[in-house]
Amino acid sequence: MGHIFSKKPTSKVTEQDKAVLQLKTTRDRIRQYQKRSETNLEKDRQLAKQLLQNGKKERAKLLLRKKKFIEEQLNKTDGTLENIERMIQDLEFAQIEMKVVDSLKVGNESLKQINQMLNIEDIERILDETEEAAEKQREISALLGGGALTDEDESAVEEELDALIADAVQKQLPDAPTAADNPEVELPDVPETLPAVEEEKEKSKERVAVAAS
Structure with a gap:
């Protein structure tokens, strides 16, 4: 009541x-x-x-x-x-x-x-962070989408990949003599199986081809 x-x-x-x-x-x-x-x-x-x-x-x-x-x-x-x-x-x-x-x-x-x-500095920081996040997202989308790079960029990527593979192979055989150093030294036979780095390169190419298709 x-x-x-x-x-x-x-x-x-x-x-x-x-x-x-x-x-x-x-x-x-x-x-x-x-x-x-x-x-x-x-x-x-x-x-x-x-x-x-x-x-x-x-x-x-x-x-x-x-x-x-x-x-x-x-x-x-x-x-x-x-x-x-x-x-x-x-x-x-x-x-x-x-x-x-x-x-x-x-x-x-x-x-x-x-x-x-509202603080001006906070707003500027938020805008900067937003722009960075958007830029990162664009990069991720470009990588996942495939075909986003130009032919020149693709060539540069291939060259860099070949250089990395060559460097890895060289490190696997650091003390192997070359024909130029000693012509009488018999060089080892070329292995029938590809090194692990070479296999990884082939697999990477296959993944890019599948994503582009």
């Missing part, structure tokens, strides 16, 4: 709201007065005609004077209504302007907080 005794949120009614409400109430009362007075004017007009028909000229004249006074009052109320309507519009527009200003203040404060959270 706690919710029964809970306090309802109070609405924020400003002084401007009260002023607008009071002006609208006054405007409605003036309109009601005008409507009632116009109805009475028509009745007085008809009554004045009846009095003239009955020969009561002075009473008819008195009634017409009353009618004239009411008409002048109605003319004044027209001007009053115009001023009230203008004031209501000015106040309501001023309230809108205040809400706009308040919204701008809130937005400005939020923007300041966001700017304080």
